[in-house]
Amino acid sequence: MNKVLGICNLHDTPSLGLLTQNRPLGALSFLSRYGLMDFTLSNYSNSEIDQILILTEKNATAVLSHTQQGNVWINNTKVGFLRIAVNEKMLEAPKFNTDIANMEAHRSILEETKPDYIIVAPTFFLMSFDFRKLIEFHEEQGAQITCLYTTTTRGKKEYLNCDSLEIANNHVITNSKANTGETNKQNISLETFIFTRQAFEEVMAMSHQVSSMYGFRKMISFCINHRRMPVHAYKFEGYVVPILSGEDYVNRSFDLLSYENRQKLFLEDWPIYTTTHNTPPALYGKNAKVSNSFVANGAIIKGSVENSIISRDVVIEDGAEIKNCILLSRTFISKDTKMEYVLCDKDVKVMETKSLKGTKNKVLIIKQGDLV
Amino acid sequence: MSKKVVAMILAGGKGTRLEALTKKTAKPAVSFAAKYRIIDFPLSNCANSGINTIGVLTQYESTDLDAYVGNGEKWGLNGVHSLMTSLAPRQTEQGANWYKGTADAITQNIDFLDDNNPDYVLILSGDHIYKTLYNDMIDLHEESGADATISVIEVDPAEASRFGIMAVDKNDRIVEFQEKPKQPKSNLASMGVYVFTWKTLRKYLVADSKDPKSEHDFGNNIIPNMLNNKLKLQAYRFKGYWRDVGTLASLHQANMDIALDNRLLDLYDGSRSTRIYTEDTYSVPQYIGPQGSITRSIANQGSVILGKVDCCVISSDAVIEENALCTKCVIMAGARVKVGAKVNNAIIAPNVVVEENARINLKSDKVVLIAKGGKK
Numbered sequence: 001m002n003k004v005l006g007i008c009n010l011h012d013t014p015s016l017g018l019l020t021q022n023r024p025l026g027a028l029s030f031l032s033r034y035g036l037m038d039f040t041l042s043n044y045s046n047s048e049i050d051q052i053l054i055l056t057e058k059n060a061t062a063v064l065s066h067t068q069q070g071n072v073w074i075n076n077t078k079v080g081f082l083r084i085a086v087n088e089k090m091l092e093a094p095k096f097n098t099d100i101a102n103m104e105a106h107r108s109i110l111e112e113t114k115p116d117y118i119i120v121a122p123t124f125f126l127m128s129f130d131f132r133k134l135i136e137f138h139e140e141q142g143a144q145i146t147c148l149y150t151t152t153t154r155g156k157k158e159y160l161n162c163d164s165l166e167i168a169n170n171h172v173i174t175n176s177k178a179n180t181g182e183t184n185k186q187n188i189s190l191e192t193f194i195f196t197r198q199a200f201e202e203v204m205a206m207s208h209q210v211s212s213m214y215g216f217r218k219m220i221s222f223c224i225n226h227r228r229m230p231v232h233a234y235k236f237e238g239y240v241v242p243i244l245s246g247e248d249y250v251n252r253s254f255d256l257l258s259y260e261n262r263q264k265l266f267l268e269d270w271p272i273y274t275t276t277h278n279t280p281p282a283l284y285g286k287n288a289k290v291s292n293s294f295v296a297n298g299a300i301i302k303g304s305v306e307n308s309i310i311s312r313d314v315v316i317e318d319g320a321e322i323k324n325c326i327l328l329s330r331t332f333i334s335k336d337t338k339m340e341y342v343l344c345d346k347d348v349k350v351m352e353t354k355s356l357k358g359t360k361n362k363v364l365i366i367k368q369g370d371l372v
Numbered sequence: 373m374s375k376k377v378v379a380m381i382l383a384g385g386k387g388t389r390l391e392a393l394t395k396k397t398a399k400p401a402v403s404f405a406a407k408y409r410i411i412d413f414p415l416s417n418c419a420n421s422g423i424n425t426i427g428v429l430t431q432y433e434s435t436d437l438d439a440y441v442g443n444g445e446k447w448g449l450n451g452v453h454s455l456m457t458s459l460a461p462r463q464t465e466q467g468a469n470w471y472k473g474t475a476d477a478i479t480q481n482i483d484f485l486d487d488n489n490p491d492y493v494l495i496l497s498g499d500h501i502y503k504t505l506y507n508d509m510i511d512l513h514e515e516s517g518a519d520a521t522i523s524v525i526e527v528d529p530a531e532a533s534r535f536g537i538m539a540v541d542k543n544d545r546i547v548e549f550q551e552k553p554k555q556p557k558s559n560l561a562s563m564g565v566y567v568f569t570w571k572t573l574r575k576y577l578v579a580d581s582k583d584p585k586s587e588h589d590f591g592n593n594i595i596p597n598m599l600n601n602k603l604k605l606q607a608y609r610f611k612g613y614w615r616d617v618g619t620l621a622s623l624h625q626a627n628m629d630i631a632l633d634n635r636l637l638d639l640y641d642g643s644r645s646t647r648i649y650t651e652d653t654y655s656v657p658q659y660i661g662p663q664g665s666i667t668r669s670i671a672n673q674g675s676v677i678l679g680k681v682d683c684c685v686i687s688s689d690a691v692i693e694e695n696a697l698c699t700k701c702v703i704m705a706g707a708r709v710k711v712g713a714k715v716n717n718a719i720i721a722p723n724v725v726v727e728e729n730a731r732i733n734l735k736s737d738k739v740v741l742i743a744k745g746g747k748k
Contacts, residue, residue: 031656031657032657033656033657033673257659259659262656262659266656271654272654272656273654274654276652278647278648278649278650280405280407280639280640280648280670281405281406281407281639281670281671281672281673281685281686282658282670282671282672283631283634283640283669283670284666284667284668284669284670284671285667285668286667286668287667288666288667288668289665289667290660290664290665290666291660291661291662291663291664291665292660292661292662292664293659293660294657294658294659295657295658295659295660295671296657296658296673297407297658297672297673298640300640
């Protein structure tokens, strides 16, 4: 069996404004009980990839507090590992704090594990994907680098600024450019790459001659467009949930309230693992009124909740009415508060203000720890 | 805690009165309060009390329970100074023996205790629901210089004849023990939670093992023998919620207690010092459908509520389909109540399916167990 190093890449991520101010996108809570990175980590785990490295630009504490020891995703904790790498030298120089620079700073991991293949995957395309299929294709093609992609028929509105690919019949990518929303039908890079060890080293070395500000994504586009190394393309046929903006985060969360969508993301034999928080079951009071909502353990609901996502240890007091809201962990909603289209980040307490309203197109976001 | 304490948890009983629920499962492994198993309570209490050396004595259907107990990781008991193991009956040079009684189970594991050489041994039952820190009780044992300290709870005098009753003097020193007495001399019931000074207990266990007439039981033999020999036995008054969930009705009632009044046994207290730990499932969050309704209930992750539930305890991956109605039900993991079914006052065993439009126990006050059902 081939040795594979799975990299969960928290560099080079879209900004979600307030939500990603103090945490990497990958550590952001999703659907009441997950962190976005759980999908990537679980895909590795379910694909029997037991050596996982998380590359993060900063906020290692937020990452660590989510992953804990990492045992949730690791099968054998002696043979396998989950490690977190942050490039301390580059913390003051964000433009040069790339995934490639971080990898180079931790290249001892490559010497130690001697992987045949290295996979780099981001955390903002949520999917249930078996990496073994990508490895198999990569081997069949005798490829040096293979890029996972999806197709869209809504390219004018979706996947904006993602890499749009032109692919020849022999599965080799001939062009890569940012999607500026010109056409609907496009091949979109899922920024998930598999490299042979040699190609991985070559791309890292090449980056010194090209730009110290380029990470894997830009280097691969460079390789494609300047014909420096052939890059193959493998199509993912399944369901992708892109989280590329604050709007995506909100809308995609609400989309998944539909059973039909949920079934496409969460597959029967493909569990998404997350760290346990030892929270008790959710508790519903005698006047609770809850419909079309996700509720995480530890929540106490005495008021009414509709079309909403309620995370761990949230408290909703009597008479409160919550509609189309996303409440992250430990939000407290006092008695008789009415809220619509509001996203409360962790530890928000809504005490004095009894009415908070956003709109469908502009959800009101309350900052982590705020008291309103 | 200055002195070394080893906890021994008695978890070998069959629990016949739980009927089909314990057909293939030991009683301590039975599901409780949507997310937990009964044994999580004593184990979490130990973990929270800083007791890190624990033997779990298993016998009936021990495989599942042994696997669940594992190395104690679920309760954080796998740390560098921790030792947690299950102790099922085994073959030795003297032959192979089942555990013949609660005391015999400890006697057969004297080696385990000698190896760990504790000052005190805490004997617990694997099938009681309560939250506590044992530290106060152990402190009392140490300060009073007792040979044994027995945790007691005040019960309704009218009910006292159902329990093992401790008569005490003005200093709470135990003067008499009555097992299920017709005329109880006090209303202090033994909870089956004992602290023994290990050297003393060891002598009594060895002597008891040589007594052919003994039932090798703590309540019937060891405690009365200690009292007869004028040893110092102290009562420790436990205040709070404590339930023996040995029958379907008591198991159902304790579950209802959690759902209906979380002040009785607060699983939600903000402090981390008395949390109950358990195995986690990797289910999606619980989902309440557009027509769903849930009141006065607790529900675990993975459950799907499309119908209506009131006063229920709903475990992971249980599904209540559209137009179904469940009242006062304990619905265990993976069970499914199909479209239009109505169920009242029931315990629905794991993975059981209640058929479409079924009507079960609607007008009865007596709890029923639904242990068989159709296909999913």
